Amino acid sequence: xNPSRHFPSSxxxxxxxxxSVMMVGVTLAVGGLVATSALGQFVLANDAASINATTLENxxxxxxxxxxxxxxxxxxxxxxxxxxxxxxxxxxxxxxGVAPFTPSQIILNGTVYAGNYAxxxxxxxxxxxxxxxxxxxxxxxxxxxxDSAGGEAQFGS
Numbered sequence: 001x002n003p004s005r006h007f008p009s010s011x012x013x014x015x016x017x018x019x020s021v022m023m024v025g026v027t028l029a030v031g032g033l034v035a036t037s038a039l040g041q042f043v044l045a046n047d048a049a050s051i052n053a054t055t056l057e058n059x060x061x062x063x064x065x066x067x068x069x070x071x072x073x074x075x076x077x078x079x080x081x082x083x084x085x086x087x088x089x090x091x092x093x094x095x096x097g098v099a100p101f102t103p104s105q106i107i108l109n110g111t112v113y114a115g116n117y118a119x120x121x122x123x124x125x126x127x128x129x130x131x132x133x134x135x136x137x138x139x140x141x142x143x144x145x146x147d148s149a150g151g152e153a154q155f156g157s
Contacts, residue, residue, distance in 0.1 A: 063097035064145065066155035067125060069138055077135030085135040091143060092127045093153075095120045101151065107144040108132065 069091055073084035089108065095101050102119040105112050106128060113130045120126040141157040 062099050062101050062147075062151050062153070063095070064101060064120075064153040065094045065096055066143065066157070067092040067094050069141060069143060069155070069157035071136055071138045074135070080137040081139075083137070085137045087132045087135055088129065089132055089136075090127055090129045091145075092125060093120060093145060094125045095122050098122050101145075102147050103128065103145045104148040105144075105146040106130065107146065109136075109142050 070089070071086045072088040072090070074086040074088070075084055077085035077087065079085070091106065093103075100119055100121050103117040105114045106117070107113070111133070113132075115130065117128050118126055138157055143155045143157065144152055145155075146152040
């Protein structure tokens with residue numbers, strides 16, 4: 001039995017026109033999903049930035065800057081870069097913010113130097129002097145200033 005006698009000659013499958021229309025539809029659907037997802041991510045990022053800016057505006061504005069970090073040389077310390085290192089440190093900090101800052105600790109390279117440091121008013125410069133246990137030089141030091149409320153600022157010399 002020959003099946004071609006019972007069925008007229010026809011090609012099996014989907015027509016080229018119908019296949020093209022289906023491919024255009026699939027492309028538009030996938031492209032729409034990608035565009036919607038990208039737009040959603042943009043909106044989320046924009047909303048997060050707005051919330052962050054609002055939070056910063058509502059918090060006390062403490063902005064500190066390191067003016068200088070100086071170590072007085074001592075002949076009992078080794079020479080570094082042609083100068084004697086020292087143990088007497090002086091740190092000068094300027095308060096650029098609108099809230100006062102009263103340091104309760106100055107942390108130098110991980111060592112805490114707690115003390116009764118003078119309050120730093122907005123728009124003012126404060127200098128703080130203390131003695132370290134080891135000899136050090138002015139360059140490459142990490143200074144963290146912490147107040148009793150938990151506010152802190154970190155600087156590098």
